[in-house]
Amino acid sequence: MAPVTDVLPPEQPALAGLEVPRARRRRLPAPPGPASRLPVARVCVDLAPPHLDRPFEYVVPETLDAAAQPGVRVKVRFAGQDVDGWLLERVDRATHEGRLLPLRRIVSREPVVAPRVALLARAVADRWAGTLADVLRLAVPPRHARVEGEARPDAAPDGAAPGTHDAPHDVPAVDGPSVAVPPVAPAWESYRGGPAFLRHVASGGAPRAVWTALPGTGEQRWAAALAQAVATCLHGGRGALVVVPDGRDVDRVCAALREVGLADVAEGGPVARLVADDGPAARYRAFLAALRGPARVVVGTRASAFAPVADLGLAVCWDDGDLQHAEPRAPYPHVREVLALRSELEGAALLVGGHARTVEAQQLVVSGWAREVVADRAAVRARTARVTALTSVELAREGPAAAARLPGPAWRVLRDALLAGPVLVQVPRAGYVPVVACVRCRTPARCSTCHGPLGLTRGDGPPSCGWCGRLATDRRCDECGASGLRSVRVGSERTAEELGRAFPGVTVRVSGARAAGGVLAEVPDRPALVVATPGAEPHAPSGYAAAVLLDAAVASAGERLGAEVDALRRWLGAAALVRPTGEGGQVLLVGDGAARPTQALVRWDPAGLAERELDERRGLRLPPAVRVAALTGTRDAVAAVVTRVDVPVLEVLGPVPLPVDDRDGSALEPEVRTLLRVPPSDGAALARAVAASVAIRSARREGGTVRVQVDPADLL
Template identity: 60%
Template sequence: MEATGGAAGEQLTLAGLPEPVLGGRGRAATRRRTLEGLEPAASLPVARVCIDLPPAHLDRVFEYLVPEQLSAAAVPGTRVKVRFGRQDVDGYVLARTPDAEHDGALQPLRRVVSAEPVLSDAVARLARAVADRYAGTLADVLRLAIPPRHARVESEPAAPAAGAAPSLAPSHGAVTEAAVTAGSAPSGRAASSEAGAPAPVPGASVPEDPGAPSAPAPPAGPSTEPQPGPGVPAPPAGDPTGPQSGPQTVAPVHGRLSGEAWLPYRGGPAFLQHLAAGSAPRAVWTALPGPVGARWPDAVAQAVQACLVSGRGALVVVPDARDVAQVCEALDRAEVPACTPDAPGGYVRLAAEDGAAPRYRAFLAALRGRARVVVGTRAAAFAPVADLGLVVCWDDGDDLHAEPRAPYPHVREVVRLRAELEDAAVLLAAHARSVESQALVETGWAREVSADRAVLRARTPRVRALTSVELAREGAAASARLPGEAWRAIREHLAHGPVLVQVPRAGYVPAVACGRCRALARCTACHGPLTLTSADGVPQCGRCGRLATGWRCAECGAGALRSVRVGSERTAEELGRAFPGVPVRSSGARSATGVLASVPATPALVVATTGAEPVCDAGYAAGVLLDAAVASASTSLRGAEDALRRWLAAAALVRPSTDGGVVLLVGDGAPRPTQALVRWDPAGLAARELAERHELALPPSVRVVAVTGGREAVRAVLARLELPPGADVLGPVPVDEGSGVVRSGVASGRGRAAAAPAQGSFEPEVRALVRAPVAAGDALVRTVAASVAVRSARREGGTVRVQVDPAEML
């Protein structure tokens, strides 16, 4: 075993291994190297292996000897067991070579865990690129990309691949050495063209192969920054995504649907035409609400259809399992069938919620070329789709797309890197628009696909903001949580169908205060906030769970409590009393019925927390968005963006204004997202936010690396940095529990806990931000990764976490 990647003529022997045996290089010398009497493989006796160990200084390729008895099974991409130091560790065979770079003896492979080559060449190159962009290791990314092995599923009889139709022939290939080292391996598109798949139409963008080096601090290579390029390639007649005159048409696509869902959008038909022709357009799509057949899942299904016509596969990544189900239902309506052992060539769903066996079965179906379409959640961005032609990311602003495990990649960036590596089309879609997607549009990396204002007014409900100024004429009733105007609107629209009520907080009463002095009620053990789980329940600590029986206020000694914040369950209870005889349905992770997927079109009150709004096929008659001030009061960098995204997600489920649909925003929300909601202008808000971030040097106008940990450990990492021109360091400063900075590297929310003292010590954590211009972003990440690798090799004390482009900076 030897660690490659050092300087020419220098080889590093790891501690605990036998002393190297000097010998000549070449095939004959390699075959003479034996250990414990093992005979090397007759052909390609050296395996280059990525070992599954976390230390950053081990992020390189190691060489092992392939015994003859393992030669047939140890093909590139397979899982193996190897000896590393004094332990057996897991690894992946990246390549087989005739010669070794090391002159000494090589340790042999211990065993082949499975003969299934689970690591494809395309996924290996993507994993290397993601690791380089996020200052991580290849092993960390592969743990995210490849699901745990399920032996029973792997041993199931393999059905034939989806190769009956020439246009759907898979191009599955094992990993090669060029996948993880700098080289000139053919891109995924070039390989598929050689296999007989349709070639891209003239004028399509074919990026250079950005092979990545394997050392922790590689030399400068291809940039991982989004470079300006053609979004939707222009046809001879001009720009297909710009304003078009006359009616738009689209060529018929396979299946019962033929692209009707894209007709209302500027550039939509052209996007499908280029997909069907085998091109690789890049688009940022602002979706509109609509009836069944015209909603976003149906439009995504039609884009998948167009991609299948070109003979290529497709990948759809969505935030949660409910969205996966909606896309699968739309694919069924579009006559894109599910992949089964008897009918390969359709789609599979790849989601952790499905369980270990179904997830691994779907992974193998894609790996073996039987499934041409993969629909899944975050980890599906790495799915081994053969001859990938389209990658769709729905709602890229959702925090579920941010990976909470190292190296903390974001699906949007994984999708972008994969599209460039495999020359695939990209569709970033949402009802709202993230600032990062807006940056891709403004830099020319992608084109905007959106509807005209006339179409928007016809497809969206009427939106009103019931602020304190708007309700001043109601007097004291204006301060009520549900003012009289909202109550009258609910009563009126209940006659025509269900009414959706969105509440930003879950639970019954998430926070209570002293009934006399209004001081926040806190636990006497941990000082966490007290909550109520029911009307007659005992106050309970929301942090440690301890019951506060006989609680007395520490300020005034009173024992009475009053609600400070009202959750979805209390809201449902109050609405049930206000509208007797009307069914009330609750949807949320903490509700008794859980998260509802859909509701019937009969009159009912549907109370849902943000992100848990069920779908009504006929559309809601009205929508009421409560507690606007709470929903938009965040001091987060993306507080306005997140508030608008959540409001639009609920408003998009309401019928259009032409059918009487209305949305009421109740409360004094932040002016910027409130105005954007009333105008239904997410692109305008994103453009304004991006312009301000340019002025303030905030992401995505700059690259930022957050270094968090003990003070001395962080200082040591910063001291070794060789900063590129224009870079600067902010901090380090203490990390406060209430700052929103969390151990997973994303904003606290959805049940994630805030940061704690550094592991193994009582030393408070500090955080430093290293900032650089976008053009110097790759150099910044490389120097941070090199410093962390030195820290790992020296076994410096303390704990340090590194995150590139964190979701939160404040």
Template identity: 65%
Template sequence: MPVDGEGVAQGEQLTLLDLPAAPAPKGRARLARDGVQPAAELPVARVCVDLPPAHLDRPFEYVVPAALSDAAQPGTRVKVRFGGQDVDGYLLERAEQAEHEGTLAPLRRVVSPERVLTPEVRVLARAVADRYAGTLADVLRLAIPARHARVEGAPAEAPPATATADADRADAPRPTVDAEPPSRAPAPSTAWQPYRGGPAFLQHLTAGGAPRAVLSALPGPAGQRWPDALAQAAAACVAGGRGVLIVVPDARDVVRVCEALEASGIGPWAGGATGGFVRLLADDGPAPRYRAFLAALRGQARVVVGTRAAAFAPVADLGLVVCWDDGDDLHVEPRTPHPHVREVLALRAAQQEAAFLLAGHGRTVEAQALVERGWAREVAAERAVVRARTPQVRALTSVELAREGAAGAARLPSPAIRLIRERLEAGPVLVQVPRAGYLPVVACGRCRAVARCGACHGALALASAQAVPQCQWCGRLATGWRCPECGDGGLRSVRVGSDRTAEELGRAFPGVAVRSSGARAATGVLATVPDSPALVVATTGAEPVCEAGYAAAVLLDAGVGSTSTSLSAGEDAVRRWLAAAALVRPHGEGGVVALVGDGAPGPTQALVRWDPAGLAARDLLERQTLALPPVVRVAAVTGTREAVQAVVDRLELPPGGGVLGPVPVVGGSSQIGVARRAGAARGAAQETLDAEVRVLIRAPLAEGQAMARTLAASLAVRSARHEGGIVRAQVDPAEML
């Protein structure tokens, strides 16, 4: 190279002594020295690792090796090195520069090139985690089903599991939605005609709008029941060229909605086609569930029907989200962070500008709050239509039965017996019982003290007339039990279950078939019953459907659920009663519903008048006065006293926020309570120290996000410091007591 007289090579850039050298690109240079060749473009991967500790709720950066660059795309499953072991994770995004100052570890491998985490679901999962003071990893564990490699690699022509027996036949036709749904005419809207605003709601859906509605569903003939209303709304949205997501409480409801979808012209998705519906149901098994998930993910199925976890289904071009019966506790996820389907779908509708439909026979206070805030519109029928479509309701309270004398005080009074005998000639009669089993609670025959286990102090129950009393907590048999209060060994019933009720009805109506439906019944939960004279004894939520409608229904033990200390006791009782009453024929066809027992006045009148919205409005007004949910946001922190206090002390509450408690949890279900009930021998001071307590954190509705944020930060500090004790936190708990 030529040099000048000073010995400096010509064309060489002189060093500026006063300026620092340009920094090497973060991550890339260090990894290059370690022998890892980064990807040429976007070499940094931000990954959500699938680990539960709260202090790990943030993306971690890894380098993308050049060999994995094509497969490592946002949304894919990956394996990374974390804490000295290989862990699962989801690749959230790729970037050009790293924020981490040190050396980045490389991705271990890409588990699958399938992008199972869509951008919409990722944003939704983050919002749900923030709302419920949880972590993104916890929410993604609920949102994305486990991978099934054989299904993922199978050709698209493999047929999915279908919803009905006819669809399972090889020769059964498999209708699908056209690839160009906007050209299709919408399905008839017969189920929506009786409601004010019902036809307009469907018109908005077909036109591509995003209306929000709360539907008070009525019973009716075939084609006008609640599954038909949901299916016709889905058909209107599909006709407008968009996808639909329908979430219901259980598998029986999924089957009914799928049958209604077929009647509305939307058939089950068939492999290789575009259009139709799939169902996301854990009971179907891992392979069918993952196949349905992939059909929705790839945009092949336009409608998804499922239970709780389906609220996160990756529906392409989502236009409508539907939640049926939001008051059912099956809509609350039992795993952390305990999201509610209603809130998840509301967040999703707002984020993706989709229509929102909340439907049910009853009306929750939360749904009423959406209506009164103007976030959603009420869709309900006129009173004349309500009277024509519903059965006659009689409330057989103690006041009504006073003239019956001693017979009126029976659990099944003589008017109810007469009603059953009269209506059995016209068809089956439904008997709803709030408790399962034979005698779920028994007491001393002399002093009437509740019989309890001598080992753990749990309540004793009888499984049959000849059975030995058994503890409902530890399962021990209480042979030779004697009352610790008076020494008597006799037992009497305190609560009567469905099995005992069926036994008593069988003796009272000899020659009449008695069918039992319930999770603990010998026949399980019945889906349907024939239209023939029979007595159908069912626990709440397990009432089978009679296609022609029940001739009558008797709802027993009205005071059991409607007079508890729960905030939602009244609305839950009305919702369960209405679900059974909706299966009965209308008043014009002789349908009668008898409510037996002294239920709370408000719920009883709401059932007699068939006015759940009125009860919800009154309850909401009371909660506004008392500053109770859903007017305010509440979080419950439960656990050992010192651990709970440490979490609460770190909170930075927003304006208007406050802390209630701590108060002892009576009969707690934590590990501590179980150990104490099992008879752990410890001193009184230690037992007081380890007692389970609960603290309620309350904040104004507008500051709910700030409350959840500070709670999540406190839990993250607890996780990082490995603090002892037990703590469980839940935002928007179902119960505050």
């Protein structure tokens, strides 16, 4: 048989004479043409790779011409998939010579990236060697479609008819300031430069000040002073922004604003509360109120530093030394520096305030970039409590009782002060007994499984590991074989238990993130012992009768850069809640703390300690006297990034191996850290060079990991 060379496809036979219909071709609709005006859109694509940190150009279809306004969220085609982005601007001509893809759709008509916010985000990305997409992710809260409908029922999303949202309501608009500001704000009369600062703000100026606040109640408390400054700015016709560490401080500032006649937006006033802990809906509602104009004053936490306040006249950072002001996500900006950049870009006044003073704020004063607003010594003595440091020298006369955690003088102060009102006891550690050691040789107790620290969560239970949580029921010391344990660090829960036994019949309250009742905002003016960790001290309406600051050596110890300044900040935060000396207020610092912060607390001189710390850092070439970029990651990856950094005056320190964190027992690749140090004048060049090197690494898909932090808070 001959081989078959052609294989024909099977056919469906048809009857003779029957006409076979032809298949009709489906006509695709013609793609819409480009917009007649400004047809090119420049989009920031929400992608992580650093080498994509630039605007990409897309064609604006004619059908999306009206909705594609600068600042809106968009969907675009990138690398074969739909990705999110922000439309930054529209231009006449494209710089790209090839064919441009069209915008896929407009996610929302809300221009969430205002031009001033986009400019600030770009400056923040350049300052911290980050990307614009990373900063916009921090600046713009996630979209909440229902909230958009509530706030503006006539602005329906694409494809929906107007007025179809659930329960829409209008946000009340505020055409202008409606508050009568007194000629002189009473809270600022005690400060040198305070009234002058407010006059400049009211006249439309842009002064920059570092404010060391004094204790006080009523109109003299720090929240009332901020409210008076905000009211002055609003009276001058401009908006204001106040950034504080946590939600409790937001509540205090909002309450003080209501006292001067500035109510919340929901009540018809100009104030919006922008806090992430309030939930996505509340946060987005406050963001839209600031974006659309009803909210001319925004009070919030870290992310509110980017709030789109119209015609910003005053930006405030309260307690800039609090770690909650440091963003834990890339590119790791700090609120103080973000607001400093914003004040320069928008011509707004800047106020950096707190009971203490950070070294970075002192650098602003010394460089002449900002002026200090402080009280004279007479006002300091009149407004502060009497401070006594109970060190081992002062307690020598007590004999063996001097070694007690609560020595006799402190016990007597607590007993006498309880007759006049509540008493505050600050403990640097939370929990019951977070650290224990061998009772015989005092070797720190470690878990036999993961080598984590052992501690006690209650008095009648076995020790447990702080890392893996395992119970150490039959533990024996590896050094001497003893089974007994002794406490090394005593937490707030154990302190409250001991005080309850020492003062029977007295109410004992515990305030802290790990406490059963959480962090207390306020306690009544009744006799009680209030045990709190640093930062969790509740306020008393008339102030505390006394405060005892325990474990001073623990609070001021540590190798971290700025540990002494931070210890003073925590002590002053508690001491500022105590009544002044004229009303019997006392503050006792118990323990052999570091000498410099102890003396600064006794003299109530935070600026002096910050100045001495800054002088030392200049000699040692440490931030903020220099600019530093820390590169952390695998050795080869870090070395490759450092090799490409070309700055005229560059000092490379490292690489230094970092300890491997093996708490879960898994093997991790060792990491190293390299520091790049330059003078302050070359800080911008260093950030650009590091960002360019990281972008090259991303484009080449080099192996390993690298994390970049410019001026990190945990340098040591």
